[in-house]
Each structure stands twice: as structure tokens, then as C-alpha cells.
Amino acid sequence: MKTSGAWIRPLSGDYLIFIIALALLGWLFSHYWNWQAATRLQIHQGGQLIATLTLDQQRELSVSGPLGITRIEIDHGRARVHSSPCTNQYCVHQGWLSHAGQASFCLPNRVSIRLMGASSSYDSLNY
Amino acid sequence: MQANQLILHPNHEDHHIARLAAYAILLHVMEAMIPSPLPGVKPGIANIVVLYVLYRDGWKACAWVSLLRVLAGSLVLGSFLTPTFMLSLSGAVSSLLCLGLAQFLPKKYFGPLSLSMLAALAHMAGQLVLVRCWLIPSAGIVYLLPLLMSFALLFGLVNGVITARLLQLASRPKRA
Numbered sequence: 001m002k003t004s005g006a007w008i009r010p011l012s013g014d015y016l017i018f019i020i021a022l023a024l025l026g027w028l029f030s031h032y033w034n035w036q037a038a039t040r041l042q043i044h045q046g047g048q049l050i051a052t053l054t055l056d057q058q059r060e061l062s063v064s065g066p067l068g069i070t071r072i073e074i075d076h077g078r079a080r081v082h083s084s085p086c087t088n089q090y091c092v093h094q095g096w097l098s099h100a101g102q103a104s105f106c107l108p109n110r111v112s113i114r115l116m117g118a119s120s121s122y123d124s125l126n127y
Numbered sequence: 128m129q130a131n132q133l134i135l136h137p138n139h140e141d142h143h144i145a146r147l148a149a150y151a152i153l154l155h156v157m158e159a160m161i162p163s164p165l166p167g168v169k170p171g172i173a174n175i176v177v178l179y180v181l182y183r184d185g186w187k188a189c190a191w192v193s194l195l196r197v198l199a200g201s202l203v204l205g206s207f208l209t210p211t212f213m214l215s216l217s218g219a220v221s222s223l224l225c226l227g228l229a230q231f232l233p234k235k236y237f238g239p240l241s242l243s244m245l246a247a248l249a250h251m252a253g254q255l256v257l258v259r260c261w262l263i264p265s266a267g268i269v270y271l272l273p274l275l276m277s278f279a280l281l282f283g284l285v286n287g288v289i290t291a292r293l294l295q296l297a298s299r300p301k302r303a
Contacts, residue, residue, distance in 0.1 A: 008291040013236030017244050021280050028273040090264065 247283025
């Protein structure tokens with residue numbers, strides 16, 4: 001698109017910045033908007049993986065941490081931190097998680113849950 | 128006892144910066160009247176003035192204009208020291224820092240479009256860091272990141288085109 005000079009002409013660096021920015025956006029979209037349904041749930045306590053469970057069940061479980069009991073609920077394809085002894089309650093307010101890669105951390109009680117997709121290379125532990 | 132009297136003597140440059148800041152404040156306030164479809168998504172047309180000043184008068188003048196715009200704009204809109212003001216300030220500071228570095232890119236290859244896009248992305252990033260750290264500390268905000276950054280790039284590009292055009296018109300010799 002070449003005009004007679006009356007209009008502005010982008011420089012080569014402008015194209016470069018634009019392409020880099022588009023690549024960055026592409027990465028952001030693929031990273032954050034990749035809504036793959038989760039199939040499994042990992043629970044960590046104090047940095048240790050303590051359980052990997054299938055999401056295809058209805059179950060409530062309790063994990064004990066330094067502050068007390070964190071209760072986690074699994075409900076056919078989704079999971080949440082149902083209650084936590086921590087003061088800020090960020091983990092509880094995050095609500096239901098259902099996409100692969102989503103996670104909820106309760107740092108005060110050192111408990112975290114993480115949803116895994118089908119394509120993850122982890123093997124599952126059966127309880 | 129003698130009354131203390133402080134007399135400011137604004138020089139020509141002060142007047143110049145005040146005039147440019149007034150343009151930026153005007154655009155800032157005008158933009159605040161336009162309803163936005165998504166919270167946080169705004170064209171940022173006041174940044175046209177900021178970028179224009181960077182090219183015409185250098186980074187220091189541009190920082191003055193930008194920060195005066197944030198301060199006076201918030202006083203006019205009644206949002207001084209509210210989260211809105213803090214967001215505005217964090218955006219302005221991060222885009223100024225970005226422009227401070229980006230102004231050293233070779234002018235032969237990187238024009239106002241580059242600087243405008245970089246500043247807009249930095250502006251949005253600065254705001255999001257504040258939102259994430261202070262206003263909404265849960266992780267949910269990151270899911271808005273792709274959308275907000277896309278708008279930032281789009282508006283950065285549009286503002287860059289307008290700035291480049293203004294600079295082009297300003298550098299053209301006046302016809303008799």
C-alpha cells in the first residue's frame with residue numbers, strides 16, 4: 001500500500017513490533033483461553049503431591065494443613081475448595097474450577113488443587 | 128514580621144507544557160464521558176498528546192504532560208486518590224518508563240507507531256500488575272489478559288497513526 005506521501009508510512013521496525021506484539025497476543029490467547037475440559041485433580045499439601053483423583057465422581061475430601069482442615073469438593077467434572085481455615089479465603093472465592101490448567105492455592109494452609117487435562121503426560125494414581 | 132509571599136515566575140517552557148497538558152486533560156475528560164463496553168478498555172486518546180510531546184519536546188516534557196494529565200484529570204473527574212486514579216497513574220508511569228527506553232530505538236526503523244504500540248502495551252501491563260497485586264488479588268484477572276492486551280495493541284496502533292499524522296503536519300513548512 002503505497003501512497004503519494006501524503007499519508008504516513010510505517011517503518012520496518014513498526015512492522016517488527018506489530019508482529020512481535022501479535023505473536024505475544026497469540027501466546028496469551030493460547031495459554032489463557034485454552035478451555036480444555038479437565039479430567040483429573042491433583043492435590044498438593046506442603047509442596048508434596050498427596051493425591052491425583054478423577055473428576056468423574058461426586059466426592060468431598062479433607063486435607064489437613066498447618067492451620068487446620070481444607071475441604072475440597074469434586075462434582076462430576078469440576079472441583080473447588082469448599083472451605084478453608086485461612087483468613088483471606090481467596091481459594092474459596094475462586095469457586096468451581098473445570099478447565100485443564102486451572103488451579104486454586106491456599107498458601108496459608110499450604111494446600112493447592114490443580115486440574116489436569118487429558119493431554120497431560122502424567123500418569124494417574126488410583127485411590 | 129514580614130508576610131511570606133511565594134511568587135512563581137513561569138517561563139515560556141512552563142506555559143508550553145501547561146498548554147499541552149491542558150490538551151491532554153481535555154482529551155482525558157472527554158474520553159471519561161464515553162461509555163466503555165468493558166471495564167479497563169479505553170482508547171487512551173490523551174496519549175496522542177503525550178507521544179506528540181515526546182517527539183517535539185523530549186522525554187522530560189512528555190513526563191510532565193502525562194503526570195499532570197493524570198493528576199488534573201482525576202481532580203476534574205473527582206477520582207483523585209481512588210483506585211481509578213491509582214490505575215491511571217500506574218499506567219502512565221509504566222508507559223513513560225517504556226517510552227524512556229523506547230526513545231533510544233533507532234529512528235530510522237522505529238517510528239511513532241512502534242512507540243505508541245509499546246507504550247499502550249506497557250500502560251495496560253502496568254495497570255494489570257496493580258490490579259493483580261492490590262485490587263483483585265485472586266488469579267482470575269489473568270484470563271482477561273489476552274482480551275485487554277488485544278485492545279491495548281489496537282488502540283496503541285490507532286493512536287500511533289494519529290500521532291504520526293500530527294507530527295507530519297507539524298513538521299511541514301507553513302504555506303504562505
